[in-house]
Amino acid sequence: MSRAAKVPSWAQRGTLLALLVLTGCAQRGAVLDLHARGAAELEAGRATAASALLEQALDLVAPERRSDHLDLLHDRALAALRADELATAESVARELVAADDRARVADGWLVIGAVRARRADRARAQAEGPEAEPFAFDAAIALANEAQAAFASAVLVRGGWSAAARNVERMAARSERWTRERDAAEPAASVVAADGTPNVQLVPTDDGSGTAPATGEDAATDTARAPLGALGDDELAQLLEALVRAEQDKLDARAQRRRSTGTDVEKDW
Template identity: 35%
Template sequence: MRRLAILALLVLPACDGAPGDVTPPELLWVDALATLEKGSLIDAEVALEKAVARGGPAWRPLRDFIAGNAAFARCMRAEAQARGPEAEPFAFDVAIAHAEAAREQWSRASASRDDWPEARRNLERVAAKLEGLRRERQSAIEKQRRQRMAEAPRSPTGETEEPAGGERTTEAADPSAAQSVDLASTQVDELLKRLARIEDEKRGLRRTTRAAASRDVEKDW
């Protein structure tokens, strides 16, 4: 990233900002890199947008490149959460959505010049990441399906019980299992809220179970 900052300062022409602007785009660019390294992704993106607004179109490719880095950082965070012991398979959708966003940003940056080795390597990296995430998502779906089958009620003969109509219970095919879905930012927000609700419900259930167990303990006084 520091090499890109130096490139911005040496290669890009100095641009006059709009009336009332104080911070030049070069300093906004350096600020974006610094905040990105600290993990402040939103602050970095705000600084990038300001750099483009004050510096003009010449700054857009660099904005796209670093915006891709921010999206990939979100992908890595979401991936770690999706691998948690109590995470649901659809948690991988959030990581996949951020990876798709990173690929889109890096693609725009790469298309802005004849050859941008860093952008090209990042595109290769995110392609491999997407393949791995989709594979892990499918594996998580299959694992969850096996667990549900193992927990299903069984007849005295050891077979899974059938409904009254005589038809064996089968799980509905997951239309999202064959391929991941590109999610809009609003859909990502809904998934995150759903994950938070599930985690809250699990914590509440654990607290209730512990409270009930403590009341059932025999006391000596």
């Protein structure tokens, strides 16, 4: 018969427990030290160095315990944002959004809004390039709207947060301005076909008795009244564009009511 495994004595168990406690204390100490050093680098404006130190600190934290280190997560997200590590900044910020602490949830939304705002500015710059894609303006506007929504979430979570509220107004103004610029950059639709005849669309009349011509801006409005099943690809695209523009008009109207008379040059992130 094989001999039974030897059971550790109480003294041995105590030694093992002490080693585990010491190891845990040492690890917590290392996390605190790296966090403090990273925070100091961040305060000094050295975002890249801060980001690296704070990442090392988080690497020492077990995945299931990261939510116990909200201050570390906040500093990590902020350092990544300032170091232009946008994917990391948003990823860590979403951990804050999932936390139970309302203040840190609001901080998470603020960082997410700042990430989307920066991406929006870059998309807008690309829209000015000589080889810009037709949808470049749309991408910039969509990102600006996402940034506005994130900042608005921060305001809702932490009521009366003026810094986040100002960013809501700025992104609303930016979205409206870029929408005007996009519309101004689009060539006007021709009302004359290649053969010189009027470019007329036939759409159902209100009484259903026949069809009536529509040209120019009226065409999009009239197309919106046509049954979806009766629309071809071009007409359906016009309908969707009309609906999108109508929704954007609503957002623009709300933004106009909220907009202050201040300039659009300062930032609160």
